[in-house]
Structure formats: structure tokens, C-alpha cells
Amino acid sequence: MNLSPDSSAWIIWPVVVPLLGAVVCFLYKKKPRLAGHFFAVVTCGTSTVLGWQVLSQGVGRHLLGGWSPPLGISLRADGPAALMVMMTAVTGLGITLYSGGYFQSRLAGDSQDHRFRAQEQSFWPLWLLLWAALNGLFLSGDIFNIYISLELVALSSVGLTVLSGKPPSLVAAMRYLLVSLLGSLTFLLGVGFFYKAHGTLELAVISKALAPTPPVIMALALVSVGLMLKTALFPFHFWLPPAHANALAPVSAILSALVIKGSWYLFYRFWQGGGLLAAVGIVPALLGSVAIIWGAFQAFSQQRLKMLVAYSTVAQIGYLFVAFPLLVDSAGQGRDALFYFAISHSCAKAAMFLAAGTFFLQLGHDRIRDLAGVRQLLPVSSFAFALGGVSLMGLPPSGGFIAKYLLVSKAISQDLWWLALIAVVGSGLTAVYVFRAVSSVLSPHLLEERPLLVVAASMQWSALALALLAIVLGIMAPLPLALLEVT
Amino acid sequence: MALSPSLLYGLTGLMLFVIGLAALFTSPQLLGKILAVNIMASGIFLFLITLAHGSGTLIDPVPQAMVLTGIVVSVSSTAVALALLCRIEAAARPPAHLPKKKDEARQG
Numbered sequence: 001m002n003l004s005p006d007s008s009a010w011i012i013w014p015v016v017v018p019l020l021g022a023v024v025c026f027l028y029k030k031k032p033r034l035a036g037h038f039f040a041v042v043t044c045g046t047s048t049v050l051g052w053q054v055l056s057q058g059v060g061r062h063l064l065g066g067w068s069p070p071l072g073i074s075l076r077a078d079g080p081a082a083l084m085v086m087m088t089a090v091t092g093l094g095i096t097l098y099s100g101g102y103f104q105s106r107l108a109g110d111s112q113d114h115r116f117r118a119q120e121q122s123f124w125p126l127w128l129l130l131w132a133a134l135n136g137l138f139l140s141g142d143i144f145n146i147y148i149s150l151e152l153v154a155l156s157s158v159g160l161t162v163l164s165g166k167p168p169s170l171v172a173a174m175r176y177l178l179v180s181l182l183g184s185l186t187f188l189l190g191v192g193f194f195y196k197a198h199g200t201l202e203l204a205v206i207s208k209a210l211a212p213t214p215p216v217i218m219a220l221a222l223v224s225v226g227l228m229l230k231t232a233l234f235p236f237h238f239w240l241p242p243a244h245a246n247a248l249a250p251v252s253a254i255l256s257a258l259v260i261k262g263s264w265y266l267f268y269r270f271w272q273g274g275g276l277l278a279a280v281g282i283v284p285a286l287l288g289s290v291a292i293i294w295g296a297f298q299a300f301s302q303q304r305l306k307m308l309v310a311y312s313t314v315a316q317i318g319y320l321f322v323a324f325p326l327l328v329d330s331a332g333q334g335r336d337a338l339f340y341f342a343i344s345h346s347c348a349k350a351a352m353f354l355a356a357g358t359f360f361l362q363l364g365h366d367r368i369r370d371l372a373g374v375r376q377l378l379p380v381s382s383f384a385f386a387l388g389g390v391s392l393m394g395l396p397p398s399g400g401f402i403a404k405y406l407l408v409s410k411a412i413s414q415d416l417w418w419l420a421l422i423a424v425v426g427s428g429l430t431a432v433y434v435f436r437a438v439s440s441v442l443s444p445h446l447l448e449e450r451p452l453l454v455v456a457a458s459m460q461w462s463a464l465a466l467a468l469l470a471i472v473l474g475i476m477a478p479l480p481l482a483l484l485e486v487t
Numbered sequence: 488m489a490l491s492p493s494l495l496y497g498l499t500g501l502m503l504f505v506i507g508l509a510a511l512f513t514s515p516q517l518l519g520k521i522l523a524v525n526i527m528a529s530g531i532f533l534f535l536i537t538l539a540h541g542s543g544t545l546i547d548p549v550p551q552a553m554v555l556t557g558i559v560v561s562v563s564s565t566a567v568a569l570a571l572l573c574r575i576e577a578a579a580r581p582p583a584h585l586p587k588k589k590d591e592a593r594q595g
Contacts, residue, residue: 144553144556148560155563158571159567167575170575170578171575174571174572174575177567177568178520178568181564181568182508182527185527185528185531189531189534192534192553195553196538
């Protein structure tokens with residue numbers, strides 16, 4: 001380690017600050033919103049500093065309390081990890097601002113606010129705990145610590161899912177919890193096999209030394225299945241749409257934009273070494289291709305806007321996996337495509353779920369047929385929804401376009417024509433279901449219904465900011481790509 | 488191949504994992520599914536403990552630390568699952584005290 005202790009010790013702050021914030025929000029029940037905003041801004045700041053440090057000084061590594069592995073806990077921040085932390089910070093800040101307006105509007109709109117107040121008191125600690133767990137997951141250097149972070153992410157997401165209190169969301173949360181536990185236990189068994197094979201828990205060592213011996217193949221299979229379950233890759237996607245669509249508006253955005261990226265990122269970490277990719281990298285790509293097409297058809301046939309957006313997540317998860325055969329050579333373009341899909345999907349999907357949640361709050365329903373004319377009430381949110389759709393479709397100059405461009409050109413250069421074809425066909429299918437929703441949202445009909453309550457301005461503008469960011473990501477591509485180079 | 492104690496325990500752990508997995512998919516009740524997940528976790532812990540004896544006479548402390556932490560995680564997630572189960576049961580059946588209150592109102 002040639003880093004000065006000061007700079008490497010900075011790694012702990014993106015984990016410690018939201019954790020502290022969760023405790024403060026839990027104890028300070030009078031104004032959890034104020035504390036939540038404060039800690040979200042500080043977390044965002046520390047994450048930005050970490051990103052800048054990794055970009056300027058290279059990979060950072062820190063041993064907690066000076067205890068060295070295997071018994072101590074090591075944190076490691078390289079380019080991909082720092083990019084994911086930054087993605088969580090920016091999307092998380094947007095969602096935090098939205099949540100403030102969301103709870104404020106609901107409390108102002110209903111005088112019998114006991115239930116809403118209780119929801120808000122539980123929301124802020126759980127959200128900050130989830131943020132801390134996600135950052136811990138991205139920055140962990142050993143795979144057992146990653147298992148703990150995975151469980152923390154799952155438990156706090158389940159807590160957030162049940163907040164709405166409706167029976168369908170309770171049942172969806174139970175299914176989510178059981179699937180998640182199954183996934184993390186399978187992962188833990190894989191961790192055991194890895195330890196047996198390598199005698200170490202360090203992720204950096206394990207992902208490089210993937211010699212195809214029986215215990216390693218067994219371990220990688222178990223870990224991969226566990227993570228695919230948690231990421232909801234086809235055919236393991238069945239739990240995702242009800243859990244994401246029945247949650248509160250900010251929670252849907254958190255689950256769809258951030259939580260699934262955690263387990264996907266780990267999947268990438270275990271496969272990045274490339275040893276077995278040439279042989280079996282086709283499996284995640286095939287499942288991803290089916291997910292793209294199946295998810296798009298399901299999204300098209302939905303009657304509710306939030307279900308449509310949730311099935312669109314199932315389809316977009318497919319894109320996160322199709323590029324895995326492209327990781328075999330070390331040029332890095334396949335990796336760039338994967339991560340660009342992840343960050344632009346995060347911004348775009350958060351914007352779409354937040355806008356859909358605003359429609360729901362304003363009208364009391366989200367039936368796509370009856371949304372016509374909503375743009376008169378909520379012009380900014382409608383525009384944000386449409387812009388998010390533009391990035392999902394991959395129209396230039398959005399972030400989604402850069403991701404698809406990288407993917408298609410790399411696939412063609414490796415003679416994987418079917419992969420390029422799937423990516424393009426998927427774009428077309430995305431356009432079909434996005435147009436179906438957007439044409440309803442932006443149609444010039446007059447709305448007969450009265451709005452239920454006054455929507456706070458921050459709810460509309462935070463969604464627009466995230467949607468604009470998804471577009472701007474296409475223009476500022478060199479910066480995230482430079483960060484990814486630090487490995 | 489002689490069946491050494493650590494191999495026997497390891498295989499038992501894996502069998503417990505598979506039994507729990509089967510029960511998770513076949514059990515019709517939610518409580519059964521939660522217990523199935525617990526059995527899977529116990530199987531994994533047994534398997535991890537046998538790793539400590541893997542090489543030589545020295546006992547490796549790392550798997551033992553993993554099992555201790557894993558038990559804590561398993562207990563917490565079971566608690567969350569059981570609390571969620573109670574909420575689902577409460578939402579599924581109409582509150583028991585409501586008809587009683589009606590009777591009281593009539594009497595009064």
C-alpha cells in the first residue's frame with residue numbers, strides 16, 4: 001500500500017455517515033425529514049470526495065481498525081465501486097428530495113395524518129440504513145462481508161416495501177423476503193465453497209483466480225444463482241413487479257433504481273476475471289436476451305402505469321446481463337457498456353417511478369387509460385416521465401444511447417451478431433411500451449377529475465433533474481468512463 | 488474412501504440445505520417456508536464448521552467467525568419474517584374485537 005493513511009481512511013465515510021443518519025432519524029422522531037435531508041446531503045458529499053480521490057489517486061484500500069484479513073474487515077474502492085457509490089449518491093439525493101415533498105404533500109392533504117406520520121418515521125431510518133448497506137456492499141473487499149451487506153440491503157428493502165401497509169404489498173414483501181433469503185443463503189454456501197477452494201475470502205484474489213476446478217465451479221454456480229435471484233433476472237423475475245409496483249412512490253424508485261444494482265454489481269465482480277466467461281458467459285447473455293423480450297411484452301400488456309414501469313425494469317435487467325460474453329477480452333469496452341447501462345437506467349428509472357408516483361398521488365389511481373390529460377396538472381412530471389423513456393429507448397444523446405452504442409459496436413467487433421440484434425430489437429420493443437404510456441400521459445385531453453391534493457414542487461423537479469441527468473450522461477460520457485479505468 | 492467425521496458432517500449439512508430447499512418450494516404455509524429457510528441456514532452453518540477442520544490439526548477460526556455472524560443474521564431475518572407473517576395474518580382476517588363492540592353498542 002503506497003497510499004497515505006488519510007486518503008484511504010476516507011473510504012469508511014460513505015458507509016458510516018448514512019448509518020449514523022439512520023440512527024439519528026430513528027431516535028429523533030420529531031423531525032426525521034430534516035435529519036434525513038441533512039444526512040443525505042452529507043453522504044452525497046462524502047461519496048463525491050471518494051469518487052474524486054479514486055479518480056485522482058487510484059485504488060484505495062482500508063483495513064478497519066488496523067486488523068488485517070482474514071479476521072479483520074477490508075474495504076476497497078476501485079473505479080467500478082466508486083462509480084456505483086456515486087450513482088447511489090446522486091440518485092439517492094434526488095429520491096431524498098422527492099420523499100421530503102411526498103410526505104409533506106400527503107400530510108398537508110389529509111388531516112387524519114397518523115398513518116402518514118408513522119410511515120414517514122419509519123421511512124427515513126430504513127432508507128438511510130439501505131443506503132449505508134449498499135455503499136458497504138460496493139466497497140467491501142471480502143465476500144463474507146458482502147454477504148452481510150446483502151442481508152442488510154434485503155432486510156431494509158423489505159421494511160420499505162411494507163410501508164404502504166396495503167395487503168398486496170404485505171404479500172409481495174413476504175415473497176420478496178423469502179426469495180431474498182433463498183438468494184443470500186445460496187450465496188453463503190457459495191462463499192463456503194470459495195473458502196474451501198482458495199483459503200481466503202478476499203474478493204480481489206478470488207475473482208482473479210477462477211481456475212475451473214470442481215469446488216470453484218460449484219461455488220461460482222451457487223453464487224451466480226443466488227445473485228440472479230436477487231437481481232430478478234429472467235426466469236427469477238416473478239417476485240419483482242408486485243413488490244416494486246405496490247410500494248410507496250419513493251420506495252419503488254429506490255428498489256428499481258438502486259437495490260437490484262447491488263446484486264448485479266456483485267455478479268459482475270465474480271465474473272470479471274474472465275476465466276470461465278468464454279465457456280459459460282453465454283448463459284447470462286441468453287437469460288438476459290429472453291428477459292429483454294419477455295419483459296417488454298409484459299410491460300406492454302399492463303393496465304397500470306407502475307406495473308408497466310416495473311416490468312420495464314425486468315426488461316432492462318436483461319440489458320445488464322447480455323454484455324457478459326463481451327467481457328472476455330481485457331479491452332474494457334464490454335465493462336463500460338455494462339456500467340453505462342447501470343447508471344443511466346438508475347437515473348431514468350428513478351425519474352419514471354417518481355413521476356408515476358406523482359400521478360398516482362394526484363389522481364388516486366395509475367390506470368394508463370385514464371391518465372390522459374395529466375400533463376395539464378403536472379407538466380414537469382409528465383416531461384420527466386417522457387425524458388426517462390427517451391433514455392430507456394436509447395435515443396441519442398441520452399446515457400442509454402451511449403450504453404447501447406458501446407454494446408452494439410463491441411458485439412459486432414467480436415462477431416456476436418445475434419447479441420447486437422437483440423440489443424436493437426430490445427430498443428424497438430422498449431419504444432413500443434414507452435410510447436404507449438407517454439402518449440397517454442401527454443395526450444391533449446381535458447382531465448375531468450379534480451386533483452386530490454397539492455403536490456409539492458420538489459416532487460416534480462427532483463424527477464425532472466434525474467431524467468435530465470439520464471440525458472446529460474450521454475454528453476459527459478468521458479468522466480464516468482475515466483473513473484471505470486481505475487482498477 | 489473412508490468416511491471421516493468432517494466429511495460426514497459436511498455432507499449432512501449439504502443434505503439439510505437440500506431438504507430445506509425442497510420444503511421451501513413445497514410447503515403450503517408461510518410459517519413452513521420460514522422454517523424451511525432456517526433449516527437451510529443450519530445446514531450451511533454445519534457445512535461451514537467442517538471447513539475449520541479441513542487441513543491438519545490446527546483449527547481455522549475464520550469459518551467459526553462466519554458461523555457466529557451468520558447465526559445473528561439468521562435470527563434477525565427470521566424475526567423480520569415472523570413479524571411480517573403476523574401483519575399478513577392480521578390483514579387477512581377481520582379484527583376479532585369488532586363484532587364484540589357492536590354487541591356492546593347494542594346492549595348499551
